[in-house]
Amino acid sequence: MKTRGAIIRQAPGKYEVVDLELDDPRQGELRVKMVASGMCHSDDHIATGDMPVGTYPFAGGHEGGGIIDTVGPNTPGFSPGDKVVFSFLPGCGKCRWCATGHSNMCDLGALLLAGSRFTDPESFRLHMEDGTPVGQMCGISTFCEYTTVAVDSAVKVPEDTPLDKACLLGCSVGTGWGSAVNAGKVRPGDTVVVQGIGGIGANAVQGAVHAGAVNVIAVDPVAFKREMAQSLGATHAVQSMGEATELAQSFTNGQGADVAIVTVGVIKGEHVAEAFGAIRKMGTVVVTALGDLTEVGIPIPIGELTLFEKKIQGAMFGMSNPSSDIPRMLDLYRAGHLKLDELVTNEYSLDEIGRGYEDMHTGKNIRGVIRY
Structure with a gap:
């Protein structure tokens, strides 16, 4: 079928909305009508070239939710009409x-940035109208009105789930929350510094608060x-960070923060x-942010x-397990322990994707969301 999607033709480049040809789902795949997609900084890293991809043109988007349109043959567990939130990280289970x-x-x-099907590097679900293969971001490309994905990337959610908010669970919320709770192992009474308050940092703040930190110091120039x-x-x-370090030391008799999270x-x-x-002796730095993947070197003593037995800990999706943690975070949202509505600063149409990323760069958004 035909769909519209936002692609980049080269990097550096800008997203443009074009008509695309979309494969019908095969066994183990789903075709999904998108409801909403978060606009993550990682997709901007694709456009700037900080994160090179394996195939151009490349359709962006890796944080989203939608309604199943068609289920591939011999694919149990899903039905047309089911709501799903995508995990940008597939889980094979094996x-x-x-x-x-x-x-x-x-x-x-x-194979997240290869653009092809995970099971066949020569096979692509998206094509230009002239037949040119189009890569899929993380195998899902949520910047498309319809997308075909592997079941490994889809988490079924209850039918009353508000996908315009729950779409954020597929990347930013779990990444930030988990950076504090899982990777940082924040404990009751801790002092925590969160460096950078965007879509990830905002949720690192929420995770640190939920874990019982008594001092949560947010750092951002905006x-x-x-x-x-x-x-x-x-x-x-x-x-x-100079101000944050002094504050953390003032709360801890000069020792420093228990955890500092870089977002x-x-x-x-x-x-x-x-x-x-x-951070203090035996403290932890959690590194969640991304930039130029080719850069090397951290100037630390x-x-x-x-x-001092300090630790530097990387965190991919906040060390979360998508298939279990996305439903868990949805339960936290329903119970009032996790804020999602407040994270969505502005909504955009697909054709407004360029303005959405301009707003991100100028500090106007915690999270911009594309509504279909």
């Missing part, structure tokens, strides 16, 4: 990582984002070094790493 409860590390993730962090539970909000829009080694300087 590899070493899935089998040990680390499905965010599933081996299928090696006043609107600092205000948003405080509305989500941050106890303090400052413009710089800036475009990460540099210096950001990690600032967070490293903000090696002696502190050894003698």
